[in-house]
Amino acid sequence: MISVDTKTTFFRPFSGGIHPRSYKSLTAKSSSQRSVLMPEKLYFSLQLPNGEMLRPLVAVGDNVVKGQKIAVGKSPMHAPLHASANGQVVEIVSHITSHPGKLKSPTIVVATSNDLSWSSDYHSRSIATLTSDEIIAGILDAGIVGLGGAGFPTGMKAKFARQSKVDTLVINGGECEPYLTCDDRLMQEQSAQIIAGIRLLMIAAGAKKALVGIEDNKPLSLESMTNAASEDPSIEVHSVPSLYPMGSERHLIKALTGQQVPLGGLASDIGILVNNVATAHAIYQALRYGRPLVSRLITVSGQGIHQPCNVEVPIGTRVRDVIAFCGGLNMDCERLIFGGPMMGQVITDLDIPVGKTVGGILALTSEEIGDSESKECIRCGQCVRACPMGLMPFMIAANSRASEFEKAEELGVKHCLSCGACSYICPSRLPLVQYFQHAKGVLNQRSSAVQRAERAKQLAAAKTARLEAEAQAKLAAKEAKAKRGGRSAGRRSSRKAVEAKEGDV
Ligand code: SF4
Ligand code: SF4
Known part of the structure; x- marks a missing residue:
């Protein structure tokens, strides 16, 4: 019997944080292995969350097989799309997306067939000798993005981490948001595959060790993951306190390593790459079975x-x-x-x-x-105590409400994680995060306008310099020509004088 590591490196690893009501019992016992959901039609938006568009590889009337690549982007930063079922493309239409402004985007619609199997192309293959480049290429080709919510292409993240020479891979098994239990179930039921995916990610990124952080309210996951990692001394599974927002990258790193990601910096600045357990699982599926990312546990x-x-x-x-x-x-x-x-x-x-x-x-x-009617701020300071970034939410909110966005910036609004801990704890039910998001939006717009103006200034200066250089070059050429003209005229008159003299003789 392998003992579960319940040593928590730091009892309260960061200041602030809250304990929201979890509601996890609603689904904590719900296995991922239940009957299969397969709708009659699937809708694949060609627009990525960052606004970039993918190019469809299929047309209306084409038959597609599960796992077939159906749309690609212009660069590896744009994860490709794969059909998540066998079926036929019946439409490519404008369809609603998850954008808050209810925007639509071109969407491939596939009518699914009753055949739920993978095509025969997707066979098991050896992963023992794969190189970093081969793993990164496989992850990119499988369309895997960060399943913790960020959505950044995982292959590119690993590539950048290797270039930055990271030495530690941190795996997020925190799942600190209330209600959500899908990562918990995945860790209980697929721990061996997750650990194998972590090994692949370590090779891809060049990391020497991996630290898996799991909140201490998931004892079965802790046990299962500890057992699965027991043969590999380079992978450590740690219990971290159940404290929201433990799943935030910088707070999990602090809890597992004691290190601080610099404000405004990246985890790679301190030699760390962070991914989540579901992403590691998807990597194993892609590399071991050649199965691209076509579904996920939710x-x-x-x-x-x-x-x-x-x-x-x-x-x-x-x-x-x-x-x-x-x-x-x-x-x-x-x-x-x-x-x-x-x-x-x-x-x-x-x-x-x-x-x-x-x-x-x-x-x-x-x-x-809960009660959504906001009241006046009573300056109780609870939001300050809750903020894991050490900010003063009530003051930032007051300045944002008064459109004093520079003051909100001075108070650190750009470092706000939008974690919602302050809004959750506020007895006056103030929509603090909405104020912060608005302030961040205005400040971002302003800094983009400043950047655009600066760029325009640089371009204008470059154009003026170029025109001046061209004018000078023209002048120099003219002067040189004039000099050459003067010299040859001189030579001609000397020659004439000599000829005249010779004539005299
Ligand atoms: S928790 Fe709410 S009421 Fe209390 S200081 Fe913060 S914003 Fe004001
Ligand atoms: S939403 Fe921002 S200000 Fe509020 S607790 Fe989280 S980090 Fe702090």
Whole structure:
């Protein structure tokens, strides 16, 4: 029996943080291995979250097989899309996306067949001798992005980490958002595959060791992952305190290593690469079985849905199909959210397809949402105590409300994680994060305008310098020509004089 490492390196590893009500019991026992969700149609948006467009590789009427690449981007920074089912392309239409402004984008619509199998191309293969370059190429080709929510192409992240010479891989098994349990279930049920994926990621990034951080409210995951990693001394599994927002990259690093990521800096600045457990699992699937990222385990929860559960959702499934699979919404459902309740995004339309970065769909009742009527700030200071970044949320909010954005910047609004701990704890129910997001948006716009003006100034100066250089070059050429002309005229007159003299003789 392998003992679980319950030593927590730092009892309270960072200042601030909160203990929100977890609601995890709603789905904590829901296995990922239940019946398969496969809707009649899948919707693959060609627009990436960063606004870049993919180019479709298929046309209406084409048959596609599960795992077939159906759209690609212009560079490795744009993860390709793969069909998540066997079927036929029936339309390429403008369809709603998860953008808060309800924007639409060109979308490939696939009518699925009853055949749920992978095509025969996807066979098991050896991964023992793969090089860093081969692993990175495999991850990029499989369209894997950070499944913890960031959505950055994982292969590029590993490549940059290798270039920055990172030595430690930190694996996030925190899952600190309330309600979400899909990573917990994945760690309990697929720990060997996750550990194998971590090894591949270590080779890809050139990391010497890996530290896996799991919150201490997940004892079964801790045990399963510790057992799976027991043969490999370069992978350590650690228990970290259940404290929101432990899943934030900088706070997990602090908890596991004691090191601080510099403000405004990156984890790679201190030799660390961070990924999450679901991403490591997807890497193993891609490299071992040649299976690209076509589905992911998500938590569907909240008291507004009939059958809360964890379910493997094919990428491109509409929210309405996921909800129908989970028994539908009940009469008390007030709000739908992608992700967790602290940092999630409101779902504005049931036809939005589930993308690669969605880890949860929550159907919340008014009781779960709580009183949403804001009152005046009573200067109780609870938000200050809760903030894991050491900020003064009530002062930033007051300045943001008064459109004093420079003061909000001086108070550190740009370092705010939008974790929502302050809003959660505020007795006056002030929508603090909304104020901060607005202030950040205005400041970003201003700094882009300043950057654009600076760029325009540089271009104008470069143009003036070029015109001056051209004018000088022309002048110099003219002068040189004039000199040459003068010299040859002189030579001609000397010759004439000599000829005249010779004539005299
Ligand atoms: S917690 Fe709310 S009421 Fe208290 S100081 Fe902060 S913003 Fe004001
Ligand atoms: S949302 Fe920002 S200000 Fe509020 S607690 Fe989190 S980091 Fe601090």
